[in-house]
Amino acid sequence: MAEIVAIKRAAAAGPVTVSREQSALIMTLSNPPANALSLAVIGELHNAIDTARNDKSVRAVVLAAAGKVFSAGHDLKEMTAHRSDPDRGRAFFKETMDRCAALMQAIVTYPKPVIAEVDGVATAAGCQLVASCDLAFASEHATFATPGVNIGLFCSTPMVALSRNVSRKQAMEMLLTGNAIDAKTARDFGLINQAVPRDYLHKVVMKYVETVAAKSPLTLRIGKEAFYRQAEMSLADAYRYTSEVMLENMLARDAEEGIGAFIEKRDPKWSGE
The missing domain is CATH 3.90.226.10 (2-enoyl-CoA Hydratase; Chain A, domain 1)
Structure with a gap:
């Protein structure tokens, strides 16, 4: 304070x-x-x-x-x-x-x-x-x-x-x-x-x-950037782009941790990576 x-x-x-x-x-x-x-x-x-x-x-x-x-x-x-x-x-x-x-x-x-x-x-x-x-x-x-x-x-x-x-x-x-x-x-x-x-x-x-x-800072950064970028694209381009975004996001440590925590019924511990 x-x-x-x-x-x-x-x-x-x-x-x-x-x-x-x-x-x-x-x-x-x-x-x-x-x-x-x-x-x-x-x-x-x-x-x-x-x-x-x-x-x-x-x-x-x-x-x-x-x-x-x-x-x-x-x-x-x-x-x-x-x-x-x-x-x-x-x-x-x-x-x-x-x-x-x-x-x-x-x-x-x-x-x-x-x-x-x-x-x-x-x-x-x-x-x-x-x-x-x-x-x-x-x-x-x-x-x-x-x-x-x-x-x-x-x-x-x-x-x-x-x-x-x-x-x-x-x-x-x-x-x-x-x-x-x-x-x-x-x-x-x-x-x-x-x-x-x-x-x-x-x-x-x-x-x-x-x-x-309480969310992963990496996930928020990825999601916010993708939201504004896809909004300016055609439907087909938006799906191509966001599919690539989700692929890279899925490989992130925080996604691995978050999915693991969900399956194991525990709170995730974010690393920001």
């Missing part, structure tokens, strides 16, 4: 608070009220998950936020300030979009489960952040939107993650209208896994952390 407190104090001065709880790395957006995804915030999030990549004690990553807004998306004030640049902000806008896209892809390709814990408003790139996570849980007070169309800036990059989570009609409804949806609707759309009372949100998230932490 002392170690966790020390980490929280060390990181509290920045826009992202990084701490440890059980086997989870907790990354908390700590720059209310908007918790905007400025370049600094994007960089801190990316650095935090990279730092924990090879830490075997970290079995999952949780993305949370302080305040009433999970994230309002890109820092529009920061971006607007660069309109006075000689290129009208083109270089800065490109850097922002490129680095944000890199963060979202890093979450998807991360070898450990990434879980969003949403207790507030998640809009535009904030909604994109939620959609990029492997699992997402929200309080009943949470809302989600891709409202860029309302200010003349279509949510094209958030659309990538959104359209890979919900149906086309539902994605287009959010993108074309800019209307917010509540947590129950987000669950029905498939954007989040569960909508729960606020007092239980963190407990639910940590229960899932505990559940995935």
